Amino acid sequence: xxxxxxxxxxxxxxxxxxxxxxxxxxxxxxxxxxxxxxxxxxxxxxxxxxxxxxxxxxxxxxxxxxxxxxxxxxxxxxxxxxxxxxxxxxxxxxxxxxxxxxxxxxxxxxxxxxx
Amino acid sequence: xxxxxxxxxxxxxxxxxxxxxxxxxxxxxxxxxxxxxxxxxxxxxxxxxxxxxxxxxxxxxxxxxxxxxxxxxxxxxxxxxxxxxxxxxxxxxxxxxxxxxxxxxxxxxxxxxx
Numbered sequence: 001x002x003x004x005x006x007x008x009x010x011x012x013x014x015x016x017x018x019x020x021x022x023x024x025x026x027x028x029x030x031x032x033x034x035x036x037x038x039x040x041x042x043x044x045x046x047x048x049x050x051x052x053x054x055x056x057x058x059x060x061x062x063x064x065x066x067x068x069x070x071x072x073x074x075x076x077x078x079x080x081x082x083x084x085x086x087x088x089x090x091x092x093x094x095x096x097x098x099x100x101x102x103x104x105x106x107x108x109x110x111x112x113x114x115x
Numbered sequence: 116x117x118x119x120x121x122x123x124x125x126x127x128x129x130x131x132x133x134x135x136x137x138x139x140x141x142x143x144x145x146x147x148x149x150x151x152x153x154x155x156x157x158x159x160x161x162x163x164x165x166x167x168x169x170x171x172x173x174x175x176x177x178x179x180x181x182x183x184x185x186x187x188x189x190x191x192x193x194x195x196x197x198x199x200x201x202x203x204x205x206x207x208x209x210x211x212x213x214x215x216x217x218x219x220x221x222x223x224x225x226x227x228x229x
Contacts, residue, residue, distance in 0.1 A: 033216060043204060045220035091158065095216065100171060101146055103218060105158040 002027045004094050006106035013082045014114050020067075021077045021109045023092030031097040034068070034075045039108070040088040048090070051075065053097075079111075087113045117141075119221035121207050127227045133195040136224045139188055140209030148208040148218060149182055149192050158206075164190065165212070197228045 003026045013019035025034070036048040051059045051068050058066050063080045079086055092106040120139040128134055140147045148163040162172040167184045175182070179198070184190040194201055204225050208218040 035217070037220075043223050043225075045206060045208070045223075047217050047219065050217055101163060101165070101210070101216065102148070102160040102171060102174075103150075103158075107157050 002029075002032075002094050002096065002104050004092050004104050004106040006090075006092055006109050008109045009107070010110045010112070012112040012114055013079075015082055015084060017082055018078060018080045019082055019111065021079075021090050021092075021111065023075045023077070023106055025073050025075065025092075025094050027073070027094065027096075029096055029098060033095045033097065034066075035093040035095070035103070036064070036066070036075075036077045037091045037093060037105075038086075038088045039091065040085075045091075049077065082113050084113050084115065087111060119207055119209050119219055121205075121221035121224050123224060124222060125225050125227075127229065128197055129229055130198055131196045132228075133193065134197045134201075134226060134228075136192040136205050136207075136226070138190045138192070138207030138221060140190070140207070141219055142188070144209035144211045144219075145187070146210045146212060146218075147184060147190050148206075148210075149190070150206040150208065150220075152204040152206065152223070153202075161192070161205075194226075197226075199228045202226055202228050 032053045034051045038046045049061045067076045089108045091108045093103040122137045149161040152158045161174045162182045164184045182192045204223045206223045208220045210218045
């Protein structure tokens with residue numbers, strides 16, 4: 001079974017600075033998807049960014065980018081120019097591309113933005 | 116698009132009572148998922164449907180839990196009888212099999228069983 005590990009329960013960053021959240025996963029598959037979701041205090045789960053395993057190019061969405069290292073099974077999220085609205089729990093998630101559609105989530109990282 | 120709609124947003128009930136959570140997926144999406152979030156177990160999949168058919172219900176805790184999807188625009192998750200350990204936030208999510216498979220989540224239902 002696939003597992004997703006987020007080893008940083010909490011992180012903090014100064015407003016306007018850059019922060020990187022770590023995620024590692026364990027799988028024997030070669031084709032899969034990885035996601036980062038954001039959960040602010042409102043508890044709404046918001047998709048931040050997606051990466052297909054077959055793509056070598058790292059995904060980017062405005063201030064959010066990933067560093068996908070397939071061989072190392074690492075998928076970190078970089079947030080540039082941090083804003084107060086970025087404060088939230090961030091969850092890394094894995095989805096196989098072979099049949100089962102379910103997402104396997106990590107335990108989350110709570111990000112605090114310091115004004 | 117209105118996004119995934121869940122009701123109620125909050126539910127407080129007494130142990131032994133029946134609880135029904137409702138979900139309306141995004142129009143055109145053919146996958147629907149029910150997840151549960153607790154402090155102890157994090158986010159875990161309970162069940163998911165494809166074209167209204169249950170595909171994987173291995174995450175359903177026990178027979179007290181049941182889920183149905185009578186049509187493409189509506190699903191229910193029922194707990195009967197409810198127990199205090201069922202207290203959690205229950206999320207519904209939907210996705211499209213022809214798109215990027217991203218799952219879009221509803222706002223969740225916070226269930227408290229006393």
